[in-house]
Amino acid sequence: MKILIIEDEQVLAESIKSYFKANDVLCEIAHTIEQSLDKIGIYEYDCILLDLMLPDGNGFDILSELKKQGKTEGVIIISAKETLETRIEGFNLGADDYLTKPFHLSELLVRIQALVRRKNFKGNNSIEFNELEIDVLAKSVSVKGKKIDVTKKEIDLLLYxxxxxxxxxxxxxxxxxxxxxxxxxLDNHDFVYAHIKNLKKKLSEAGCDDYIKTVYGLGYKWQND
Amino acid sequence: MTKKLLHKTLRAYLIFSVIVLLISAPLFYFMIEKLYIEDADEALFLRKNEFIKYTVPNVKEADIPIWNKMNRDIKIEPTTPSVSALKDTVFYRHFYDTLYQENEPYRILNAPVTIDGQPYTFSARINLVETDDLIQSITGLFAFILLFLLVGLYFITKRLSIHLWKPFYKTLDTIEQFEIDKAIVTNFSKTDIEEFERLNQAISKLIQKNTAIYNSQREFIENAAHELQTPLAVFQAHIDMLMQHADVTQGQSDILTNLNTAISRLNKLNKNLLLLSKIERNQYVSRENVSINTIFDKQSTFFIEQAEAKNIVVSIELQEEVTLKCNPILAEILISNLFLNAIQHNIYNGYIQIKLSKQSLTFSNTGIKHPLSKKQLFQRFSKINSSSQGNGLGLSIIKKIVDTNGWAINYQYLNDVHHFEIRF
Incomplete structure (x- = not known):
């Protein structure tokens, strides 16, 4: 997957890039509208991350330009400014998602993945991981071909x-x-533990390997040993 | 107790007029009486002089009884020791009037005259107005004047107050309607009274200045909050990156967790500040029919899950279908903040009771065992207990939304339970 990050805050752009690298997402970075339009004109991207406040203008101009050129790239606006108007204007100009700064890189990544899945949708929309298969549309999870009973939240957690x-x-x-x-x-993050525990239990009961690892003091990690 | 300006001036006028009238009435009486007596005396002396000049030379002693018979008010009597008049004397005497059966006051002049060389006493009398009658008519007159004066004063002051003070009351109304956080343009109408014009100018200058300061402060808060978002994003991204390092020690991971918590709080604080300034800038003015029950349906699962972490029992009683004309976003924020407040300041194993009716929405929750200060409750950053996770903005957001919609919020502490009631 290849994406374009249009963001004038270089440090932020770099950290997005290095975080995504390990998850098979290649990133190119543009800091200005001019650079962005150059890149968009030459390359095809699966997704574009767009900051609205750029040194040489407003990010909305890029959206208009994309529309004019008939480009179909998915666009996620990442902006510090969030008002109802900018949100509506963004969606009207063809943006697919809107994420307000600050955000977790992990959140941004799953949003990109969901967007690209929607864009590339060809009849089926499922994710496979070894013996595990998630049908995003039907909202079902099966282990070794056998459906298991999971809640909507648990599917969400699994996808994440x-x-x-x-x-x-x-x-x-x-x-x-x-x-x-x-x-x-949110007042308290303890409910995460309950969700993880339930999901782990359901997966292992269905004969799925235990991929969810607890990282002491920090959180959790999906890992294939 | 405050009274209207009209009443104050009117009262002063009234008291002054009553005093003036009370003092002047007896004065007036004595003056009138004195003038009247002087006039009567003058008439008596005139009669005497006329008598001496024109009558005495023509009168014989024998004519006296006839004279006395013919003249009712002038008598000539022989001088006896009892009616001795060596010189002119004037005095009062009452005579009984048999016709009207009452005593009539008279003024009498006794003067010595000589008729045919014999000493006689000339006695002339004038019937006077009765004192009672005089006092009565003066009192009546003064009562009438007093009444007339009071009614006149009342209507004049009232008219003056309505006309003269009209610009003042207009200014007062304008100031009363003024709210610094609402974009209401204050317009003072022109007046031809110098003092009021000055007042208007001074107040509008004051308002302009304050509004400008208020706006720049609000803008500052909003800009500051916006500007913080990007560095926060960088900070957050780097913590996310740092966590990926495989060689994070336990001590380092504790630091990272603390940093995560801090940044999450900072983020929420920033968002709430932005929200407050957005409400203040009237970003959420559009109104539609909002079903409060639907909002509860949407939010209760999330908050019940949050409450479970503290083992708090939540009971929601939606007694009837409630639809309110308000901004849907603000309505959601209001209810989620009420939920959050009830959970955040609750105790372990506590409970939350929510009641919704067409008139009001009440959140009752257990919590600290003493009432909260009503004064500080809705102020920004007024933390009731320092250990709580809240950022001190939740209740001021609630208050702001309640105010924006013209509702009222009431806090009560009864039997160890905190009640927040919103009346629609």
Missing amino acids: LIGNKNRVLSKSAIAEHLSGDMADM
Whole structure:
């Protein structure tokens, strides 16, 4: 997967790039509108991350340009500014998702994956990991071809863990991901433990290997030993 | 107790007029009486002089009884020791009026005259107005004047207050409607009274200055919060990266966890500040019919899960279907903040009771065992207990939303339970 990061904060762009590298996402970075338009004109990307406040103008200009050129790349706006108007304008100009800074890199990664899955959708939309198969559309999980009973939240958690495989995920990042819009209302991250425990139990009962590792003091990690 | 300006001036006028009238009435009485008596005396002396000049030379002693018979008010009597008049004397005497059966006051002048060389006493009398009658008519007159004056004063002051003070009351209304956090333009109407015009100018200058300061502060908070988002994102990203290192020791991982917690708090604080300034900037003005029950359906699962972490029992009683005309986003934020507040400041194994009716929404929860200070409750960053995770903005957001919608919030502490009631 290849994505373009349009972000004038170089340090942030670099850390996104290095985090994604291990999860098979190749990143190119542009810091200005000019650089971005050059790159978009030459290469094809699976997804574009777009900051709105750029030194040579507004990120919305890039959205308009993409529309004009008939490009179909998925666009995720990553902006510090979030008002109802910018959100609506972004979606109207063809953005697919909107993520307000600050965010967890893991969250950004699964959003990109979900977006690319939607864009490349050809009849089936499933993710496989060894004996495990998740049907994103049907919201079902099967182990070795046998369906298991999981909740919507557990599928969400599973997608998040697998999407960030080999990455240590902090409890707060998982909690915020699972809470969605309510993330700002989180008081306590302890409920993550309960969800992880339930998921682990259901998977192992179905004969799935234990891929969810506890990283002491930090969080959890999906890992294939 | 405050009274209207009109009443104060009117009262002063009234008291002054009553005093003036009370003092002047007796004065007036004595003056009138004095003038009247002087006039009566003058008339008596005039009669005497006329008598001496025109009558005495023509009168014989024998004519006296006829004279006395013909004249009712002027008598000529022989001078006896009892009616001796060596010189002119004036005095009062009452005579009984048989016709009206009452005593009539008279003024009498006795003067010595000589008729045919014999000493006689000339006695002339004038019927006077009765004192009672005089006092009565003066009192009546003064009562009428007093009444007339009071009614006149009342209406004049009232008219003056309505007309003269009209610009003042207009200014007062304008100031009363002014709220610094609402974008209401204050317009003072022009007046031709110098003092009021000055007042208007001074107040509008004050308002302009304060609004400008307020706006720049609000903008500052908003800009600061926005500007913090990017460094926060960098900070967050680097912590996420740091966690990926395989050789993180236990001590380092503790530090990372603390950093994560801190950044999460910082993030929430920043978002809440932004939210507050957005509400203040009237970003959420659009209103529609919002079902409160639906919001509860949407949010309760999440918050019950959050409450379980503290072993808190949540009971939600939605007694009826409640639909309110308000901003949907603000309604959701209001309820989630109420939920969060009830969980955050709760105790382990506590409970939360929520009741919704068409009139009100009540969140009752266990918590610290003493009432909270009502004064500080809704102020920003007023933390009730320092150990709590809250950022001290939750309740001020609740208050702001309640105010924006014209509802009322009431806090009560009853039987160790904190009650927050919102009346729609």
